[in-house]
Every structure is written in structure tokens, then in C-alpha cells.
Amino acid sequence: MTLDILFQMVVSAIWAIAIFAGVANLAGLCTWVERKLSSMIQDRIGPNRANVRLFGANITAIGLLHPIADAVKMFMKEDFVPAGANRALHTLAPMICLFIPFVVFCVLPFVGPLHIQWKDIPADSIWLIGSLFPGDALHFSDYTLYFVVADLDMGMLFVFGIASLGVYGVLLAGYSSNNKFSFLGALRAANQMIGYEIALGLTAVGVFMVYGSLSLNTIVEQQGKLLWGIIPLWGIFTQFPAFLLFLACGMAEIKKIPFDLPEGESEIIAGYFLEYSSLKFTMFLFAEYVEMILLSAIITVLFFGGWQIPWMDGEGYRFLQWSGQWAGTWLAHALGLNVLRMLIALLQGAKFTVFLCVWVYFLFMIRWTYPRVRYDQLMKIGWKMILPLALLNILATGAALAVLRGWI
Amino acid sequence: MGKKPRKYTPWERVYYPEVGRGLGITSRHFWANLLGFIPGINWIIRRTPGLNTLLKQEVVTIQWPEQKRPISERWRGRHRLNKREDGREKCVACMCCATICPSECIHIVAGESDDPSVEKYPEVFEIDLFRCVFCGMCVEACPCNAILMDTQDMLLCKYSSNDFVMTKKQLLDW
Numbered sequence: 001m002t003l004d005i006l007f008q009m010v011v012s013a014i015w016a017i018a019i020f021a022g023v024a025n026l027a028g029l030c031t032w033v034e035r036k037l038s039s040m041i042q043d044r045i046g047p048n049r050a051n052v053r054l055f056g057a058n059i060t061a062i063g064l065l066h067p068i069a070d071a072v073k074m075f076m077k078e079d080f081v082p083a084g085a086n087r088a089l090h091t092l093a094p095m096i097c098l099f100i101p102f103v104v105f106c107v108l109p110f111v112g113p114l115h116i117q118w119k120d121i122p123a124d125s126i127w128l129i130g131s132l133f134p135g136d137a138l139h140f141s142d143y144t145l146y147f148v149v150a151d152l153d154m155g156m157l158f159v160f161g162i163a164s165l166g167v168y169g170v171l172l173a174g175y176s177s178n179n180k181f182s183f184l185g186a187l188r189a190a191n192q193m194i195g196y197e198i199a200l201g202l203t204a205v206g207v208f209m210v211y212g213s214l215s216l217n218t219i220v221e222q223q224g225k226l227l228w229g230i231i232p233l234w235g236i237f238t239q240f241p242a243f244l245l246f247l248a249c250g251m252a253e254i255k256k257i258p259f260d261l262p263e264g265e266s267e268i269i270a271g272y273f274l275e276y277s278s279l280k281f282t283m284f285l286f287a288e289y290v291e292m293i294l295l296s297a298i299i300t301v302l303f304f305g306g307w308q309i310p311w312m313d314g315e316g317y318r319f320l321q322w323s324g325q326w327a328g329t330w331l332a333h334a335l336g337l338n339v340l341r342m343l344i345a346l347l348q349g350a351k352f353t354v355f356l357c358v359w360v361y362f363l364f365m366i367r368w369t370y371p372r373v374r375y376d377q378l379m380k381i382g383w384k385m386i387l388p389l390a391l392l393n394i395l396a397t398g399a400a401l402a403v404l405r406g407w408i
Numbered sequence: 409m410g411k412k413p414r415k416y417t418p419w420e421r422v423y424y425p426e427v428g429r430g431l432g433i434t435s436r437h438f439w440a441n442l443l444g445f446i447p448g449i450n451w452i453i454r455r456t457p458g459l460n461t462l463l464k465q466e467v468v469t470i471q472w473p474e475q476k477r478p479i480s481e482r483w484r485g486r487h488r489l490n491k492r493e494d495g496r497e498k499c500v501a502c503m504c505c506a507t508i509c510p511s512e513c514i515h516i517v518a519g520e521s522d523d524p525s526v527e528k529y530p531e532v533f534e535i536d537l538f539r540c541v542f543c544g545m546c547v548e549a550c551p552c553n554a555i556l557m558d559t560q561d562m563l564l565c566k567y568s569s570n571d572f573v574m575t576k577k578q579l580l581d582w
Binding site: 369 | 442
């Protein structure tokens with residue numbers, strides 16, 4: 001191990017904590033957003049009563065204190081395990097459900113690689129740790145920092161593989177609760193998730209074919225290219241049908257309306273998490289929001305260029321005939337090249353976050369606009385419509401690529 | 409046999425355009441209501457022709473109890489007993505209200521009045537608000553305009569159920 005690798009590891013570890021904290025907070029905020037957004041759609045005002053007394057005034061902060069109040073409420077509730085339930089599995093299930101979507105975030109590139117051209121820092125001048133690496137140095141004169149927790153070459157396979165494990169949490173929850181409603185809900189969820197898993201994978205294949213990689217970082221880098229010097233080659237422009245299908249499959253995969261069959265007040269009550277209360281219930285609820293953010297992030301990465309800001313990256317800019325390197329421009333002179341690259345990295349992170357939030361908003365809008373589909377319709381949409389269309393998309397993409405790249 | 413379901417057109421069977429149309433409706437509601445809460449933008453929207461109909465805020469919530477809804481003067485609230493100029497009750501204990509009351513919630517015990525111009529007065533005048541249906545028949549039946557329901561009091565909350573039996577003193581000093 002060298003100092004360079006150690007530094008990258010430390011950055012990755014900090015990045016992992018930052019992403020975890022960010023996503024967890026965003027998911028907590030989502031509970032508020034969902035309630036407020038639904039109230040606005042339905043011409044109501046929504047939660048606005050939770051308050052703190054500060055300087056003699058009631059601060060309600062447009063209902064932003066409600067998530068905190070909810071958390072306190074959930075902590076206070078009795079943690080109930082029904083008689084005859086398998087205690088170990090009953091406790092394990094919500095943990096699996098929450099763990100899986102969080103893990104998937106570690107392969108998503110939120111910010112592009114940051115290229116540093118500064119100066120070498122010899123090991124002697126680094127306190128304590130430097131003495132472990134005699135003669136080594138931090139090569140900041142030419143260093144590329146990656147803001148991905150784990151930059152896996154098989155990134156997208158990892159996403160699908162881990163996400164499909166999520167069905168274990170759901171199935172265990174229903175199976176261990178010793179309740180027939182729970183069990184029915186779990187079976188429905190398992191059927192739906194496994195069924196749409198196949199279609200989800202196949203719809204994304206078109207994207208892999210176009211960008212020629214499974215690594216999410218490579219997919220995003222490829223999306224920085226321009227078509228006719230003006231249109232960014234984002235997934236939505238190259239794989240529009242796949243995008244529409246992926247969206248539908250993704251929504252089915254996270255069990256949200258219009259595909260929220262695993263829950264149903266009139267038939268199976270709350271479905272697989274019927275026998276859960278207190279923090280375990282919160283974990284299921286929370287997992288649903290994290291899954292939603294995850295789906296938004298994956299959509300952003302695959303179809304909306306991830307961190308790619310159109311027409312520019314850390315190295316240079318290009319738009320029609322105007323293109324060039326940042327180095328040597330007045331902007332680089334004014335700010336310094338490293339600062340400029342860091343600013344662009346910040347912008348990239350901001351762009352990713354904005355797109356992610358827009359997709360979370362979109363999923364909420366869908367949720368509060370549509371009634372659910374019937375169970376036979378759900379199966380029909382998955383197996384008879386999306387699956388053949390995804391296969392057709394792969395065929396068409398293959399043919400188009402063969403013609404465009406002159407293989408035929 | 410019920411009515412046969414309508415056949416969907418190919419446009420509807422593609423599903424996505426109709427999804428978009430539905431999202432348009434909910435989005436319009438969402439943005440109209442959201443922007444209506446932002447004072448500056450609200451001011452602009454209300455004064456721009458076209459926008460003020462498209463993005464008209466449709467929230468009708470009244471922030472009760474900080475903000476109260478205006479009540480009609482004829483609205484029937486909790487009862488009160490009307491007073492004469494000298495501060496005594498107008499009621500002459502004729503029992504008209506107690507007789508017409510459909511829920512039999514008025515209890516009157518009549519007594520002889522000190523005032524020579526008045527024959528009787530109510531020694532006890534109680535209204536059981538639990539039984540009362542707020543129909544207003546007592547007010548209509550009263551020949552002396554003595555019982556009224558114009559307090560506009562809708563906050564009938566007490567800590568004890570005994571407090572819901574209004575005594576004469578409470579009815580006079582509302």
C-alpha cells in the first residue's frame with residue numbers, strides 16, 4: 001500500500017459516511033415532503049402544527065418539525081413481537097430491508113473524478129502516518145481523486161444483485177410474523193419484485209450496449225460526449241424507450257403506487273409489515289423512502305448523465321465549434337486550475353442532487369395521481385408488455401449499433 | 409348485466425400520454441397552491457391575466473382556532489337569557505320554551521315575582537346542553553324575546569359533564 005492509495009481510502013470512507021448521512025436525512029425529509037406535497041395536490045395545507053417555543057414565539061417552520069415529532073413518537077411506541085413469531089427473523093427482516101438500499105449507494109458516482117495538479121507532499125512532512133511509509137509521497141502533482149465509495153467494474157450488476165436481495169427482507173418479514181395477512185403480502189411482494197427484476201435488468205441492457213460498460217463511472221463518463229456537438233449523449237436521448245420501461249419497472253420494484261399491491265388496507269391490511277410496530281415499522285417505512293431515492297439516483301446515472309454537466313467537465317468545455325481546455329483560460333488564471341476543478345466538482349454534485357430531487361418529486365407526483373393497478377394487470381404489464389418490449393429494445397439497439405459502428 | 413366497459417383507444421392503451429395528462433392536473437394543483445403561499449410570487453400571479461386563472465390558489469383551509477370563520481347573525485349557538493333595563497331577566501316563566509322543546513332539555517321552576525308589573529319569574533332555569541339539539545324552537549316560541557341563541561358560541565367544551573347543564577346565572581351572564 002502506498003500513501004496515494006491510503007489517501008483515496010480515507011476519502012472513500014469519509015465519502016461513505018457523507019452519502020449515508022445525506023441519504024438518511026433526505027429520506028427523513030421525504031416523509032415531510034410527501035405529506036406536504038400530497039396536501040398541496042389535494043388543496044389542503046398539510047402538517048403545520050408541530051412547534052417549538054423559542055424566544056416566546058411558536059416556531060412551526062412550515063411543518064418541518066413533524067419528522068422529528070414522528071421520530072419521537074416512533075421511539076416511544078411499544079416494540080411488539082406477536083406470539084408464535086420467529087423472534088430472530090422477525091427482528092432481522094427490517095434490518096435487511098433497510099440495509100440493502102443503503103449498500104447500493106456505494107457504487108453510485110455522485111461526483112466526477114477530481115484531477116489535482118498541485119505538488120508532491122513527501123512522507124516525512126506528514127505527521128505520524130508518514131513514518132509508516134518511508135520514502136513515499138502523496139503525489140498531488142498529478143493525482144486523480146474518485147468520489148465513489150467502491151468503483152466496481154461490474155457496478156450495475158452489483159446494483160441489480162444487491163437490490164434483488166431486498167426481497168429477502170420482505171419475505172422474511174411476512175414469513176416470520178405468524179400472520180396470514182403478512183404472509184400473503186410477502187408472497188405478493190416477492191412475486192412482484194422477482195417478476196419485475198427480470199424486466200428491470202433487461203431494460204437497462206440497452207444502456208449497457210450503448211455505453212459499452214457495466215461500470216457506472218464509465219457509463220456516466222460516456223454520457224459526457226456530444227451528438228452533433230450540441231446534444232449531450234445522455235441515456236434519455238440514446239435509449240428513450242428503455243427509459244420509459246425502466247421507469248415503470250423501477251416503480252414496481254420499489255412497491256410504490258401504482259404498483260403497491262403488497263399493501264392493501266381492504267384485503268391484506270399493511271401486507272408484509274403488518275405485525276411490526278415502533279422502530280421496526282419505521283425501518284420499513286424508511287427503507288421505502290431510501291429505495292425511492294435509490295431509484296431516482298439510478299435513473300439519474302443511467303439516463304440523465306449522472307454528474308455530467310452538459311458541455312463541460314473538469315478538463316475543458318465544448319459546445320459546437322467552441323471547445324478547449326480550462327488550462328490557459330482567464331477563468332483558470334483568476335481562480336487557479338485546482339480551485340476551478342473543485343468548483344466544477346461541486347457543480348457536478350449539485351447537478352446530480354438536483355436531478356435526484358426532481359425524480360423523487362416525480363415519483364411522489366405519480367404516487368398521488370394514480371390509483372393502483374389490479375393484480376392481473378400488474379402481472380400482465382410486467383410479463384406481457386414490458387418484458388417483450390425490453391427484448392425488442394435490445395434487438396433494435398443492437399441493430400442500430402451494428403449499422404452505426406459499421407459492423408455490418 | 410351491467411354496462412359494458414368502454415373500449416380504450418390506442419392512444420389510451422399506450423398508457424404514457426394519459427399518465428402525463430393526469431400528472432398535468434395534479435401538477436397544476438400542486439404548483440398553484442405552492443406558489444400561492446409565497447407572498448411575492450402570489451402578488452405577481454394575482455395581477456397577471458391568464459396566470460391568475462391558471463394558477464389560482466385553491467386551498468380553502470381556515471387556520472382554526474387562530475383564524476375564525478365569520479358566522480351568520482342567524483346562526484344558532486349556545487343560549488342566553490335576555491335582560492330587562494333593570495338587569496333582571498325578561499323571562500316570565502310561561503313555560504312556552506320548555507313545552508315546545510323537542511328534546512325536553514329546558515327545566516324551569518317558576519316563582520312569584522317581587523315586581524308588581526311581572527307575575528312570575530324563573531327561580532331555576534336550566535338548559536341541558538347534552539340533550540339540546542339547537543333547533544331554535546324555544547327562541548321562536550318565546551313571547552317575551554327572553555331566550556336567545558345569538559351568543560355565536562360554538563366552543564362548547566368543559567372539563568366535567570355537570571358543567572354542560574347551564575344554570576340561570578350562566579345563561580344571564582354569557
